[in-house]
Amino acid sequence: MKEQSSLESSEIFQLLYAIPDPEVPVITIGELGVLRSVDWVNGQLNITITPTYSGCPAMFAIEAEIKTILKENNITDFKLKTVHFPAWTTDWLSDDAKKKLSEYGIAPPQHSSQIKHLRPDEVSLQCPFCNSDKTHLTSWFGSTACKALYFCDNCRQPFEHFKCHH
Amino acid sequence: MNKDLFEYTLRLGDTSLILSQRLGEWCGHGPMLEEDIALTNIALDLLGQAKAFLAYAGEIEGKGRNEDVLAFHRDANHFRNLLLTEQPNVDFGFTIIRQLFVSTWQHYLYSELTHATDKNMSALAVKSLKEVNYHLRFASDWTLRLGDGTEESHQRVQAAVNELWNYTGDLFEIDQVDEALLKLGIAADMKKVEASWNKHIRQVLNDATLSVPEINNFMRTGSRKGVHTEYLGFILAEMQFLPRAYPDAKW
Amino acid sequence: MEVNIEQLEKDFQAKIDAGISIEPKDWMPERYRHQLIRMMSQHAHSEVVGMLPEGNWITRAPSLMRKMVLLAKVQDEAGHGLYIYSATETLGISRDEMINQLLTGKAKYSSIFNYPTLNWADMGAIGWLVDGAAIVNQTALAKCSFGPYARAMLRICKEENFHQKQGYQILANMMQGTEAQKQMVQDAVNRFWWPSLMMFGPSDKNSPNSDELMRWKVKLYSNDDLRQRFIDRTVPQAEAIGIKIPDDKLKWNEKTRHYEWGEINWDEFYAVIGGNGPCNRLRMKQRNDAHKNGQWVREAAIAFAEKRKKNKAA
Known part of the structure; x- marks a missing residue:
């Protein structure tokens, strides 16, 4: 049987990798680690994704976007599967993605090895606007499950932090 | 199908779903904005977990019931959530103690289940455990603040402990489902969970200058068999109204 | 200076x-x-x-x-x-x-x-x-x-x-x-x-x-x-x-490249701003109730923080 699309799985992976996160569009679902794998199996495309937080509503939009892109590339026979293992962690974020977050005004997550045993109010962060270390936690829960709210005592303004989740 | 595994998965899913439903009632009414957000966030985590567990339950059952059918088209006697989760919010103190009791239970239960021989079960447990750890810290921190805060807060939260304690026996009831699955290495050893739960809860309550109620005769159980308190019927009436009123509609 | x-x-x-x-x-x-x-x-x-x-x-x-x-x-x-x-x-x-x-x-x-x-x-x-x-x-x-x-x-x-x-x-x-x-x-x-x-x-x-x-x-x-x-x-x-937009006067104007539309009911606008909308009182009551019911919680948090500070200092 002829495959429906002549695209290699790696090419499709790149296409899907570039889908922006619906709420923080400066980073992509690939950089976030949500997109896990893309494989052709007997003429059917198998895609696996993993949720960031169990209750993250962006997953529905991400699934819809993946389907749209597959359709645009004439891929009709596919299986989109959500896997929960290995469980997502912010340690999967690339350095590049962290840089983009910072430029967007969100302090990126630290690597879990750096903050083991620390409580959230003990994590010291750099302000994404002025790079000062004089910052403090305002609220551990922010507008989305993945973010906390901090305040910079130097440039005197709030900023968001993409929390380390491990 | 593995009927025991279906039943077991349903218990986990329903417990998260009903607690999430209760926490959702707080939305917009919290004592301060930070806490409003925290409760909503916990509700959201639990809802996500509920959806995943119920989807898996539907898969195990294999009768085409997906997570929505399970959530919206079962009556109270078919729900398997812990009795604690359906107890009303009352005030912030009650809500925190209920959360403390359930999150502690989930924490130790999921810790056990991370080693489950059923791959889906262990994956969901690993995922949920990460989130539950935050819930537990939130609930423990607030128990401390309220218990060791003012005279009024101490009294209120002690009243919550005394009242909700009556439903904690339900947390550790074991039936043939647990026994069968334990043999297969899927279920958590509830004896272990109970011991850890007791240790942690006593520690937190003690730190918060709260006293642990004495064992009394009014220990309500029954969630495993679908025997609930009166509250669940009202919760479901509200939660299920749309899909029931418009059975042909897709949302 | x-x-x-x-x-x-x-x-x-x-x-x-x-x-x-x-x-x-x-x-x-x-x-x-x-x-x-x-x-x-x-x-x-x-x-x-x-x-x-x-x-x-x-x-x-x-x-x-x-x-x-x-x-x-x-x-x-x-x-x-x-x-x-x-x-x-x-x-x-x-x-x-x-x-x-x-x-x-x-x-x-x-x-x-x-x-x-x-x-x-x-x-x-x-x-x-x-x-x-x-x-x-x-x-x-x-x-x-x-x-x-x-x-x-x-x-x-x-x-x-x-x-x-x-x-x-x-x-x-x-x-x-x-x-x-x-x-x-x-x-x-x-x-x-x-x-x-x-x-x-x-x-x-x-x-x-x-x-x-x-x-x-x-x-x-x-x-x-x-x-x-x-x-x-x-x-x-x-x-x-x-979906039908509830405005009889709504129509596309090819010349201006904009929609023309009817008139806002400004009486209603000023009534709602003035506190007489359908839910003004309810919303204010809900916010006030939440604040009042949370008073003891906020007090407890402050009292607790002060106790901790004292303990630390001691």
Whole structure:
């Protein structure tokens, strides 16, 4: 049987990798680690994704976007599967993605090895606007499950932090 | 199908779903904005977990019931959530103690289940455990603040402990489902969970200058068999109204 | 050294004209500070009061997915409220003071939240229309002269975009459903269309603060311009899924490349602003109750923190 699309799985992976996160569009679902794998199996495309937080509503939009892109590339026979293992962690974020977050005004997550045993109010962060270390936690829960709210005592303004989740 | 595994998965899913439903009632009414957000966030985590567990339950059952059918088209006697989760919010103190009791239970239960021989079960447990750890810290921190805060807060939260304690026996009831699955290495050893739960809860309550109620005769159980308190019927009436009123509609 | 206010004001205006953003530590005229506090706190209050009409439906959402999306949206709003309160505090007003202004009726919030949510499609209509109108407003504010506010708007807008899509999707989905669902959608849009247009404020000829705000680049476009922009981008979206906009005078003008539309009921507009909308009293009661019921919790947190501090010092 002829495959429906002549695209290699790696090419499709790149296409899907570039889908922006619906709420923080400066980073992509690939950089976030949500997109896990893309494989052709007997003429059917198998895609696996993993949720960031169990209750993250962006997953529905991400699934819809993946389907749209597959359709645009004439891929009709596919299986989109959500896997929960290995469980997502912010340690999967690339350095590049962290840089983009910072430029967007969100302090990126630290690597879990750096903050083991620390409580959230003990994590010291750099302000994404002025790079000062004089910052403090305002609220551990922010507008989305993945973010906390901090305040910079130097440039005197709030900023968001993409929390380390491990 | 593995009927025991279906039943077991349903218990986990329903417990998260009903607690999430209760926490959702707080939305917009919290004592301060930070806490409003925290409760909503916990509700959201639990809802996500509920959806995943119920989807898996539907898969195990294999009768085409997906997570929505399970959530919206079962009556109270078919729900398997812990009795604690359906107890009303009352005030912030009650809500925190209920959360403390359930999150502690989930924490130790999921810790056990991370080693489950059923791959889906262990994956969901690993995922949920990460989130539950935050819930537990939130609930423990607030128990401390309220218990060791003012005279009024101490009294209120002690009243919550005394009242909700009556439903904690339900947390550790074991039936043939647990026994069968334990043999297969899927279920958590509830004896272990109970011991850890007791240790942690006593520690937190003690730190918060709260006293642990004495064992009394009014220990309500029954969630495993679908025997609930009166509250669940009202919760479901509200939660299920749309899909029931418009059975042909897709949302 | 003598501080010359006139010179400071001149420099301030020159900075704004050059497109340099004003930061919390910079000098600013008192009136600029005052206007920003008014606008930003009103925005934060709107986010917080806005949780109520949508919060109504969290326990009744018709599927787990919709429930999750709605919960997350309301959390987003609370988070935005918190962020904007925090940004407003940098202008020299405490959150307690702002909240007190809200609870005593001294501060305003967006009038749209004084309308009730009566059926599930209202969750779609609010996402699509109310968030849609907010996006038009906030996209403009993302270019405003006060740095922390402009930066906040940039990111908040992205999240609102997501909400708007989700709201539209609720409606689009229902419009492909049963007759009863379609009726719900039309009913929701009938009720929310005009109040959404009112979100842009009074017409330009009755907008007292505009000149000053425009000179300071706190406001970049007039109310009527933004309203028109909203209508132009929203009407085609309605048509695409078969929703009828409840305005007999609505029609496309090929010459101006804009929609022409009817007249806002300004009596209603001023009545709602004046506290006599369908839900003004209810919303204020809900906020006041939440505050009152949370009093003991806040006191406990303070008492606990003080005890810990003492223990640490000892």
